[in-house]
């Protein structure tokens with residue numbers, strides 16, 4: 001039996017919130033709005049085009065296509081991540097005490113992630129001209145889906161740490177979609193952002209609570225392992241990005257292969273990654289998950305400005 005490191009009262013609070021604050025994508029989203037080449041599909045600052053010469057060079061319809069390609073790949077990747085998380089959660093539930101309110105909460109989370117997966121799948125299906133299947137990154141998805149339930153049941157705190165790092169970034173994108181600052185985002189993209197973030201806040205809170213409560217009880221070896229993984233992960237994310245985008249021949253008309261890779265490493269994009277990661281890294285530092293040497297290294301390299 002796996003010990004739940006979340007106070008029952010906190011799990012109950014989240015259970016109540018899951019009942020009262022939920023978002024059904026087929027109520028909250030008007031799926032009838034046609035896809036066109038007049039709207040943008042990524043919030044500008046989140047697109048790989050932002051802060052590069054590409055943004056200015058592309059005519060509005062081309063910008064529309066490229067951001068629709070990017071949004072479709074990204075939302076498909078978020079859906080893959082949610083599928084993997086669900087497999088891990090269901091594995092964890094099997095090893096958890098059903099009288100603990102966290103048991104029900106984890107099922108609420110699975111149900112919510114299933115709705116999100118269905119919502120992203122609906123998006124992919126109304127954009128059939130954007131290829132998302134059979135790409136190279138299908139392989140990492142398969143490997144991760146096999147490994148994650150094992151991690152979840154052997155070392156649950158690591159699952160929650162991974163969840164925390166990935167959900168925080170998804171949440172950031174969802175917020176920008178819902179804000180639609182430019183007013184140019186396609187309505188379905190804006191509505192999906194709102195639907196997603198209503199529920200993600202609970203997922204983040206639960207993961208964070210588990211990590212906080214579990215840490216003081218970890219053995220020295222487990223703490224070390226956790227620090228190792230967390231530090232490598234943050235390094236990897238800073239290097240590769242959170243949801244790596246593979247180049248596609250579908251972009252050829254607008255963006256060359258080299259330009260694409262240069263854009264992924266642009267100073268704008270790196271600054272965005274740092275901004276997204278900073279609060280999580282800061283709280284990992286507060287909790288003592290990442291070690292002072294790593295923090296010094298990141299600070300020195302200007303990677304995490306706000307880290308303690």
Ligand SMILES: [Fe+2]
Pocket residue numbers: 082112113116196200
């Ligand atoms: Fe989600």
Ligand SMILES: [Fe+2]
Pocket residue numbers: 113167199200203
């Ligand atoms: Fe989530």
